[in-house]
Amino acid sequence: xxxSQTLLYLFAFLLGLVALVAFLNKGILSFLPLVYGYAxxxxxxxxxxxxxxxxxxxxxxxxxxxxxxxxxxxxxxPFHIGLLVLFLLEIGNPDLQGWEIAGLIGSMGILxxxxxxxxxxxxxxxxxxxxxxxxxxxxxxxxxMHFYIEHNRGHHKRVSTQExxxxxxxxxxxxxxxxxxxxxxxxSAWDLERERLNKKALPFLxxxxxxxxxxxxxxxxxLLIGLGxxxxxxxxxxxxxxxxxxxxxxxxxxxxxGLSRSQLPNGNYERVQPYHSWNSNHILGRLMLFExxxxxxxxxxxxRKYQILRHHAEAPxxxxxxxxxxxxSLVPPLWFRVMHKEIADLQIxxxxxxT
Numbered sequence: 001x002x003x004s005q006t007l008l009y010l011f012a013f014l015l016g017l018v019a020l021v022a023f024l025n026k027g028i029l030s031f032l033p034l035v036y037g038y039a040x041x042x043x044x045x046x047x048x049x050x051x052x053x054x055x056x057x058x059x060x061x062x063x064x065x066x067x068x069x070x071x072x073x074x075x076x077x078p079f080h081i082g083l084l085v086l087f088l089l090e091i092g093n094p095d096l097q098g099w100e101i102a103g104l105i106g107s108m109g110i111l112x113x114x115x116x117x118x119x120x121x122x123x124x125x126x127x128x129x130x131x132x133x134x135x136x137x138x139x140x141x142x143x144x145m146h147f148y149i150e151h152n153r154g155h156h157k158r159v160s161t162q163e164x165x166x167x168x169x170x171x172x173x174x175x176x177x178x179x180x181x182x183x184x185x186x187x188s189a190w191d192l193e194r195e196r197l198n199k200k201a202l203p204f205l206x207x208x209x210x211x212x213x214x215x216x217x218x219x220x221x222x223l224l225i226g227l228g229x230x231x232x233x234x235x236x237x238x239x240x241x242x243x244x245x246x247x248x249x250x251x252x253x254x255x256x257x258g259l260s261r262s263q264l265p266n267g268n269y270e271r272v273q274p275y276h277s278w279n280s281n282h283i284l285g286r287l288m289l290f291e292x293x294x295x296x297x298x299x300x301x302x303x304r305k306y307q308i309l310r311h312h313a314e315a316p317x318x319x320x321x322x323x324x325x326x327x328x329s330l331v332p333p334l335w336f337r338v339m340h341k342e343i344a345d346l347q348i349x350x351x352x353x354x355t
Contacts, residue, residue, distance in 0.1 A: 009072050011287040015114055016079055022107050023086050030103025037110050041284050042324035050281035052311045060308050069307045073122060073290060077134045080115035084141055092233045105236055109243025116141040117248045118289055124148050125302055142244035145214035146189035153192045156302055160261045160276040161269055170258040173332035177253045254325045255295050258343045274300050274312035281311055282321030293322045316346055
């Protein structure tokens with residue numbers, strides 16, 4: 001793989017540059033990142049074929065520890081924070097119209113999902129302390145720091161089972177899923193942290209409790225914004241964060257919809273396989289989201305870095321890329337019509353429609 005191919009991941013920064021134009025110019029351009037992410041990219045992905053090629057063993061060996069890939073994703077964190085600061089400074093402009101404010105909040109929301117939670121997800125699976133620190137900083141921008149606990153210690157263990165809040169059930173629409181996943185994932189993180197503390201004989205009501213620390217950090221950030229930039233600016237930031245984590249939950253919805261792991265006679269579930277996640281090889285979404293859409297391989301082996309994730313022939317494939325599938329999920333009758341046909345056509349040993 002050549003360095004020019006490596007730098008294709010710079011495409012991920014284009015959304016931020018589009019947001020920069022929106023924040024500095026406002027007006028109708030306030031909506032530009034939303035048009036880019038949810039109209040232009042889906043349209044292009046409908047026309048472009050998926051790219052399924054995997055790296056060969058030599059190529060994978062050469063790039064798996066290449067620090068250029070690490071630095072590309074590290075740099076998204078200060079880039080994102082810089083855009084967030086600009087948003088906070090601009091959103092308080094008293095001359096803004098209500099529709100401009102709505103556009104800017106939506107635009108910041110897509111950044112919180114793409115750079116904040118998505119990058120936090122990638123770095124949260126890493127083992128180095130500075131990478132995990134950057135993961136938590138990224139998640140803070142959407143006020144969704146509990147994702148760090150629930151996703152790594154909960155979702156990856158329970159994915160595609162009834163016990164997993166973040167796996168959408170057959171026949172469950174997006175809006176039902178939002179309520180169930182947001183609420184249950186939050187409380188699941190508290191339970192997981194309680195279990196960890198009990199095993200270490202550490203007190204629950206102490207700073208050993210990472211969930212408690214996360215709440216204090218998030219409250220502190222809100223207080224800082226409110227006191228420094230005004231309470232309306234704080235409210236706009238909260239709304240952007242909500243937009244960001246609902247975008248994440250929409251991604252969760254499309255990634256595992258209707259797929260179930262079989263339960264073994266001993267009560268355990270079968271090992272997670274590539275066919276327990278929906279996959280997308282559409283190249284623009286892959287580059288925009290640092291390969292998040294090669295989700296089947298991510299769940300099969302969560303330690304694999306984004307640049308070496310693989311296509312699996314047995315993994316169920318989405319009809320189009322993530323942005324387009326997210327738009328489709330917003331209209332449940334259309335979503336069910338498309339996805340139930342896809343599920344019916346699957347030739348995988350998955351149990352479908354368990355209630």
